[in-house]
Amino acid sequence: MRVSLSQEGEDIIFQLETEEADLEHLSSSKIGLSGTTAKINLGGIKIDDIHPDLIGLSTILMCHQFVGNELHLPVLVSEEFLERANSILSKYKICSESNPEIAANSPIGTRPGLAFSGGADSTAALSVMPGNTVPVFMNRPIREGSMYDSDAPIKKIGYDVRVIDCDLEYLREPVGFPSDLAHAIPLILLSESMGIGSIAFGTILESAYGIGHEHYIDYQNGSHMRFYGTLLSAAGLEISLPVGGVSEVGTAIIVGSSPLGELAQSCIRGKKGLPCMRCWKCFRKELLSLALSPGKDIDLLSMMRNSSEVQIKLSAYPISHENVVTYSIQRIDIGEYPFLRALRNRLDTKLELSLLDCWYSPSKILIPERYRMHVMEKISKFMKRMSKEQESVLENWNMDDYLLSEEAKKGHSQLTTYWQDL
Ligand SMILES: [Zn+2]
Structure with missing residues (x-):
């Protein structure tokens, strides 16, 4: 190339x-x-x-x-x-x-930059980062036939935010980012002129440490961190994952009580302030918000009935973010929402998942020392640290036995035939 x-x-x-x-x-x-x-x-x-x-x-x-x-x-x-x-x-x-004759890049500036998507995860990251953080939002120009409607969601949020038009997602077929950190490219190119010394991402516990997937990943010592950490540091930049120890449940809690909360919208199909209520992200988010605020008026039944995407995602084995789905179902009164019974029967509801509303403190190593204390203090305002027992639930996370069990297989086949009865 x-x-x-x-x-x-x-x-x-x-x-x-x-x-x-x-x-x-x-x-x-x-x-x-x-x-x-x-x-x-x-x-x-x-x-x-x-x-x-x-x-x-x-x-x-x-x-x-x-x-x-x-x-x-x-x-x-x-x-x-x-x-x-x-x-x-x-x-x-x-x-x-x-x-x-070219000296390696060594930024004089120390401001933190954040590759900002406008979703709950990067909004949670921004909420716990220092006030001088520069969030850089990559705005994808709309092309005909595109299923996305980006509508540049952030302008005035009290931060020195940059909205950068960039069409690099169209390089790839299917459309999307050509590498895990590619959405930081505008921020990386701007970093020198804005005095930025570190590049932060809204990566959360599920993606970093594998909880909700089949197995735990020792992220800070793993190959992903080594690869991208080395690349960024070769260019003089520190990598930063301020919410790497916070689960999707935790980011919902942070965003729900942060002044930036209004800004967060993980759904990229709907318009600003009007999530589509049909996609998998919308479903997961609504299910979780029902668990966190019982009695909330949410029409999950029609989402399950009318969205083939939701049906397909719930039919996956394991379900993506199965930990969060299980956490939610454990906290929802099935008597009030009987149509969720088939989903509940598919999940390992005996799991102890209280760790998901706590912070995994070994992840502090993923935050640059310069502003580590700041982030830790901010996170502690929203949630407790995981206890040693909770940490060990995470560090021993392994879904194999459950996924191989007759109980789970039976639940799966009942759930996947359930759509016809809805
Ligand atoms: Zn949606």
């Missing part, structure tokens, strides 16, 4: 050119490359004003899934960046040159 860079007005344009090995790689990959250019409007910042290591890092995050065995960066980077990035890249290598 060869990448070049050009400027058109305020837009910075990445141009991707595939080579034989990339096409070979893509032919056996689940995702495709549907475009060859990505435009990012950085509001007048010129290519020459951006440290080449930040451009190098952005190029890697953009092309990561598309590269066969060689990646040629659009600029000469520092020797240190090239060496450290190549030390962690295993499926392909960066084959372009470095320039010994």
